[in-house]
Amino acid sequence: MLKFRWEKEFKETEIGEIPKEWGIKKLGEISDESVVGSTPLKRNSKFWENGTIPWLTNKELEYGMINYIQDTKEKVSEIAVKQTNLKLVPTNALIISFTASVGKVAINKVPLTTNQQFISFILKDGLSPTYYAYYFVFSKELVESYSGATPFSFITKQSALLIPVPFPFPIEQSRIASVLSWFDDLIENKKRQNEIFGKNGYGDF
Numbered sequence: 001m002l003k004f005r006w007e008k009e010f011k012e013t014e015i016g017e018i019p020k021e022w023g024i025k026k027l028g029e030i031s032d033e034s035v036v037g038s039t040p041l042k043r044n045s046k047f048w049e050n051g052t053i054p055w056l057t058n059k060e061l062e063y064g065m066i067n068y069i070q071d072t073k074e075k076v077s078e079i080a081v082k083q084t085n086l087k088l089v090p091t092n093a094l095i096i097s098f099t100a101s102v103g104k105v106a107i108n109k110v111p112l113t114t115n116q117q118f119i120s121f122i123l124k125d126g127l128s129p130t131y132y133a134y135y136f137v138f139s140k141e142l143v144e145s146y147s148g149a150t151p152f153s154f155i156t157k158q159s160a161l162l163i164p165v166p167f168p169f170p171i172e173q174s175r176i177a178s179v180l181s182w183f184d185d186l187i188e189n190k191k192r193q194n195e196i197f198g199k200n201g202y203g204d205f
Contacts (some may be wrong), residue, residue, distance in 0.1 A: 029119040040080040051075030054112035062125030067106040089120040098155040103140035130177035180186030
């Protein structure tokens with residue numbers, strides 16, 4: 001668990017050491033709704049031809065970071081959403097992969113749908129999807145521990161809703177998310193500088 005200078009006292013919990021004033025909740029308790037994705041029948045052309053609704057797959061995401069989704073490679077049609085169990089996920093949902101490539105994390109900046117490898121959590125008002133996205137980026141082993149005894153990693157929706165998460169006050173969630181986003185921006189800028197200077201023969205910056 002990350003610690004910040006303004007935090008003074010800590011306590012031991014099932015997810016490790018957290019600030020004394022924080023609580024622990026289940027993922028289901030901080031969500032108004034959880035949406036399991038699906039794949040409309042590929043051979044039914046009306047579900048895919050001229051599709052305009054983004055449909056997210058696991059191969060579009062990377063581990064170890066928050067993937068902010070503005071668009072997807074594949075699109076489904078409005079008919080697919082109306083005639084199948086595929087459901088449109090509103091913006092700023094916490095999206096986590098729970099099948100095969102377990103532990104990839106995303107936040108959607110546009111309404112979208114996903115395949116069955118994801119569960120999308122629409123958090124309760126006032127809670128920070130960015131804060132919880134960072135938590136899950138840093139908690140891959142915890143997520144994997146909820147995987148069933150199958151040949152490949154798979155976590156059911158029922159199990160996912162029981163995953164414990166730290167619960168600081170919403171204003172603290174936003175504060176932490178801002179600090180972590182700032183660090184991410186610094187790292188990204190450093191990478192870009194290295195790429196620019198490296199291409200010009202100056203080596204690492």
